[in-house]
Amino acid sequence: MTTESKRDVLVLLGPTAVGKTKLSLELAKAYGAEVISGDSMQVYRGMDIGTAKIRPEETEGIPHHLIDIHDPEDAYSVAEFQEQGGRLIEEISGRGKLPFIVGGTGLYIESLCYGFRFSEAVADEAFRSEQEAYAEAHGAEALHARLAAVDPESAARLHPNDRRRVIRALEVHHQTDTTLSASHAGQKKESPYRLCLIGLTMDRQVLYSRIEERIDQMLAEGLVEEVRGLLAKGYDRSLVSMQGLGYKEIAAYLEGELTLDEAVTLLKRDTRRFAKRQLSWFRHMKEIEWVETGEGRSFAEIFAEIQGVVARKLPGVSQ
Structure with a gap:
């Protein structure tokens, strides 16, 4: 595909609580964009508070895709995201709109932006068991x-509780004698799209404070009740969806394994660690243009800087 025929794609990424949602709405309005969620947890119906999912009334009429498309018992995969995201990019472009990927799940976003091929290792049920x-x-x-011991790079980005992906990484090594991280690193980094990748960042301690404030807000909005409702519907704690941040800790509290204070302390700690892993993943994506969103910078300043990046990277896109 020649550069001239490549689809323009805008991407806004960054760690949890860095401030992607507000900026994404203003950018979508400015550029006539439709949002493709790049978040592996917001696909699940009924999991709203713990995933910081945008509410329908908050979208300001801007189409948001790949949100609320799965029930919690149906695991969602990066390959599924890549297929659906690629189709959406074509459909949105065909409508004369700008495809706009927004999220924090690095592997999902990178796989879509660069058309990753996934490991040919097939499921080995005996090994998994x-x-x-x-x-x-x-x-x-x-x-x-x-x-x-066999793939330290994958281990560094995967939480020990993410058992499904840990086992998959072990399975790839077991079957192919190469690591999942080497497979990703060896991918051809030429995008089928004309990309503008913008990453939001801020001082680490400020980000951690924002994470803790967000969790307190989630609790005030009813996170405990949301998790209680999911458990009451029969969604088992072993499900991939229920292993998400906020769900596994509160479920442990509701099952009597932790006090609420212990669950919240654990959730805040694990979310801080998750943000650190997100930033580590994004740092190896060399084409990202980083924008500082910390204290002392107004929204207008940040927005103007992003507009400058878009003008440089996607000169054919008009406001």
Whole structure:
């Protein structure tokens, strides 16, 4: 595909609580864009507060795609996201609108932006069962240590509680004798699109404070009740969706394994660690133009800087 025929795609990414939502709405209005959610948890229906999902009344009429498309018992994959996202980019462009990917799930966004091919390792149910049994007997940390021994890079970006992806990374190594991280690193980094990748960042301690404030707000909005409702509907804690931040900690509280204070402390700690992993993933995406959104910068300043980046990277896009 020649540069001239490539679709323009705007991307806004960054760690949780950095301020993507407000900026995304203003940018979408300015450029006539439709938003493609690049968040692996916002696909699940009924999981709203814990995923910081934008409410329908907050979208200001801007179409938002890949939100509320799965029930919590149906695991969502990066390959599914890539297929659906690619189709949406064509459809949105065909309507004369700008496809605009917004989110914080690095692997999902990068796979769509660069058309990653996924490992040819097929499911090995016996191997998976063996790893599940090991995790049950020795704990998630021990299973994660197995991955760290053979693929430290993947282990660094995956939380020990993300058992499904930890096992998949082990499975790829078991079957192909190469690591998942090497597979990703070896991908051809030429995008089928004309990309403008904008990353939001801020002082780490300020970001951590914002994360803690957001969690307090989630609790005030009814996070405990949301998780209680999901459990009451029969959504098991072992589901991929229920392993998401906010859900596994509050579920542990509701099952009597933790006090509420302990669950909230754990959630804040794990979310800070998650933000750190997000930033680590994004840092290896060399084409990102980073924009500082910390204290002392007005919204107008930040918005103007982003407009300058868009004008440079996507000269054919008009406001």
